[in-house]
Amino acid sequence: MKLKCLIVDDEPIAQNIVKGFIEDIPDLEVVDICDNAMEALKVLQKQTVDILFLDIEMPKLSGLSFLKTLSHPPATIITTAYREFALEGFELDVVDYLLKPFSFERFLKAVNKVNRTQEIHSPTEPKSCEKTYEYFKVDRKNIRIDYDDIIYIEGLSNYVKIHIKDKHFVVYHKLIDLQNLLPSDQFVRIHKSFIVAFDKIKAYGNDYVEIFDRQLSIGNTYKENFFTLLTRRQN
Secondary structure (H helix, E strand, O other): OEEEEEOOOHHHHHHHHHHHHHHHHOOEEEEEEOHHHHHHHHHHHHHOOOOEEEEEOOOOOOHHHHHOOOOOOOOOEEEOOOOHHHHHHHHOOOOEEEEOOHHHHHHEEEEEHHHHHOOOOOOOOHHHHHHHOOEEEEEEEEEEHHHHHHHEEEEEEOEEEEEEHHHHEEEEEHHHHHHHOOOOEEEEEEEEEEEEEEHEEEEEEEEEEEOOOEEEOOOOHHHHHHHHHHHHHHH
16 A cells, blocks of 8 residues: 655645655655645645655745644655754654755655654554565666565665675665664674674674675674674574
8 A cells, every 4th residue: 555645845846856756656655735734734634644745934834833733743754945943843753854955865765764663554444564675776766675585785885785685786875874774673783884684694603694605794893782682582
């Protein structure tokens, strides 16, 4: 089932950018586009919205003031040119705060946070299962990669190489961003350059893990945490 998205922004260009990004993500759909908060309120009163993309500076009522009026707001991603409201936004439990102009990669990261920080479900349906995949932009396409298929992830400056069986994908992401994104019960950082899947580890020693046909070093900074988590999984 696709997540229903509402765009609230008084700038047509900004509306079109967010709409285009949403259309590039198969799990999302736009249910409406509003020029101001009052129009958005009417939409929210009529139908379920899973993700609210909300500008701040708008006529009559600002985005943050509007958010304060909602007793049960959807998962909200702020889209604005004003960085000075970021603290107030996060105090209102927004999922992410995007500064215009933002890239598709940054937008996708914010969307991926939604299912990692909140359970999105219709009031008339049971809660959705925990997310088991992410979409990553690879060669102008959004590729679905299931968590169970990931063997390990290798950091390459501002890029990562995601290794799955018989192939890999190079994605514009920092390793720390993926560390925060992936479920911690399935993946662990073992080195400044490596995140590995627990269930793909074939063997390990004091300073290395064997994973498929590679031996990866365990960095001193990550050693204590790795062995602590590994021991918990074995008990």
